[in-house]
Amino acid sequence: MLGxxxxxxxxxxxxxxxxxxxxxxxxxxxxxxxxxLATAAALALGSAGQQINADLAGRATVQIVNxxxxxxxxxxxxxxAVLRSDRAVAAVTQVSETEVRDLLAPWLGxxxxxxxxxxxxxIDVDFRTRADAAALARLRGALSRAAPDARIDAHGQWxxxxxxxxxxxxxxxxxxxxxxxxxxxASVMLSARSSxxxxxxxxxxxxxxxxxxAQIARxxxxxxxxxxALGALFGCLLAAPVLWMLGQAAGRLDSGLVSAGxxxxxxxxxxxxxxxxxxxxxxITARITVLSALRxxx
Amino acid sequence: xxxxVQFENVGLRYGTGPEVLSNLSFTLFSGQFxxxxxxxxxxxxxxxxxxxxxxxxxxxxxxxxDSDLMTLGQDRLPGFRRRIGVVFQDFRLVPHLxxxxxxxxxxxxxxxxxADIITPxxxxxxxxxxxxxxxxxxxxxxxxxxxxVAIARAVITRPDILVxxxxxxxxxxxxxxxxxxxxxxxxxxGTTIIVATHDVHLMTRIKRAQMMRLxxxxxxxxxxxxxxxxxxxxxxxxxxxxx
Numbered sequence: 227m228l229g230x231x232x233x234x235x236x237x238x239x240x241x242x243x244x245x246x247x248x249x250x251x252x253x254x255x256x257x258x259x260x261x262x263l264a265t266a267a268a269l270a271l272g273s274a275g276q277q278i279n280a281d282l283a284g285r286a287t288v289q290i291v292n293x294x295x296x297x298x299x300x301x302x303x304x305x306x307a308v309l310r311s312d313r314a315v316a317a318v319t320q321v322s323e324t325e326v327r328d329l330l331a332p333w334l335g336x337x338x339x340x341x342x343x344x345x346x347x348x349i350d351v352d353f354r355t356r357a358d359a360a361a362l363a364r365l366r367g368a369l370s371r372a373a374p375d376a377r378i379d380a381h382g383q384w385x386x387x388x389x390x391x392x393x394x395x396x397x398x399x400x401x402x403x404x405x406x407x408x409x410x411x412a413s414v415m416l417s418a419r420s421s422x423x424x425x426x427x428x429x430x431x432x433x434x435x436x437x438x439x440a441q442i443a444r445x446x447x448x449x450x451x452x453x454x455a456l457g458a459l460f461g462c463l464l465a466a467p468v469l470w471m472l473g474q475a476a477g478r479l480d481s482g483l484v485s486a487g488x489x490x491x492x493x494x495x496x497x498x499x500x501x502x503x504x505x506x507x508x509x510i511t512a513r514i515t516v517l518s519a520l521r522x523x524x
Numbered sequence: 525x526x527x528x529v530q531f532e533n534v535g536l537r538y539g540t541g542p543e544v545l546s547n548l549s550f551t552l553f554s555g556q557f558x559x560x561x562x563x564x565x566x567x568x569x570x571x572x573x574x575x576x577x578x579x580x581x582x583x584x585x586x587x588x589x590d591s592d593l594m595t596l597g598q599d600r601l602p603g604f605r606r607r608i609g610v611v612f613q614d615f616r617l618v619p620h621l622x623x624x625x626x627x628x629x630x631x632x633x634x635x636x637x638x639a640d641i642i643t644p645x646x647x648x649x650x651x652x653x654x655x656x657x658x659x660x661x662x663x664x665x666x667x668x669x670x671x672x673v674a675i676a677r678a679v680i681t682r683p684d685i686l687v688x689x690x691x692x693x694x695x696x697x698x699x700x701x702x703x704x705x706x707x708x709x710x711x712x713x714g715t716t717i718i719v720a721t722h723d724v725h726l727m728t729r730i731k732r733a734q735m736m737r738l739x740x741x742x743x744x745x746x747x748x749x750x751x752x753x754x755x756x757x758x759x760x761x762x763x764x765x766x767x
Contacts, residue, residue: 236625236632236638239620239621239622239625240618240620240621240625240629241620242620427616427619428618428619428620430616431616431617431618431629432629432633433602433605434576434577434578434605434610434616435605435606435610435629435630435633435677436602436603436604436605436606436630436633436634437602437633438599438602441633521598
């Protein structure tokens, strides 16, 4: 079975090659290592983007800014009632004054927030789905009537630049994967061409003895398959600890707002296909290169 | 008698150079033994290249196994080549393969299993007197031994046509006669043999062989008539050219 994919003993004698002393397995190892990192980055950024979107797009905060504590509290109660009555709202939580002071303490110092400083009343709002523009406009209208000093901020809106940055980085990672794939194909092509040129005498003999183009191409694609498999093995061995360490570091992230981008089962499966796809791509590239060179011969 | 090779007004040029073969018209018949002679540079090797399908003619008609070579699809060439055994003047052995593996190569290309290859290859190694040298690489073989490996490789598949370019040039007279007997035996089994040689004595050893003589890319007899036995006039003058 392996003889169908990798070179047989006779193939190796017919088209001998330097194994690990040749550059091909190492080039493939580096390419696959970088491709796995770029793929992992694209997947992690995609996952982070989705997670942030899920965490923040359905949230908003209502602030009531009024120096008069009594008026502020009255408006807060009215605003809470308005919010609870809206069909788009799933949950409403008034943030206690103690919690507000705790939130400000890291910036102002625990003793600095005195009773003399008026603090805004804060209400956390969770939407049933995402906070769309229509729902926000409706709530703004209703709040302006019931609590004139209320201001609603959708979390998704002020994090839009973060979403955009994540999306840009993700596309950059996808672009890197594409470039690495092209670079890997180019190195396989060069290797196949150089090997083809080095063994042109043997190829001519095989031709004249009745070898088909497919038979000759198979010799080269098998040896490239072995090189690519060795490269994939080394690339995976390099990438696995790096990805594990990055995963651990990402797991320790706690922004207080969002969960860190992490890999699901599908992501791990996709990562596992990278070396297999790399080997397949190398074999196909070698086959096309050799067949195209053979077409120039009679 | 069935024709196996047919040339009509065939010309061959390499690139944009002059024609190295001009207006060749002849027919070779199945099961016959042919010698191709002529001085160095006459075009013998070029004619053999057309016969073993290393070149397509620049013009004219070449029919091989009842197919027109000019219009033959590239995908059909390997099948045709497997029916033609070739002994190259420079042997063209694969340098990384042992004598055994070189001889086995046409069988492997034809898809024969390793288990079925061993016996016929050992038999032919024995026949050419190289049983003890089966594992040797070509670089460690003498010129004569390499030539015998090349001949064994050419005949191992019992081809329909055997094309040999100076097949006895590097072997001693006894081995030359022995190899010629091998060709004769193949010929008796139905293989058409075409041997390019300068060796007059070799030609006289095969009584029923026919002769073609090339001079400056053309047949000496422009009608393509094949003669046996060679007339003294055919032999005189070029016996010395072999040097």
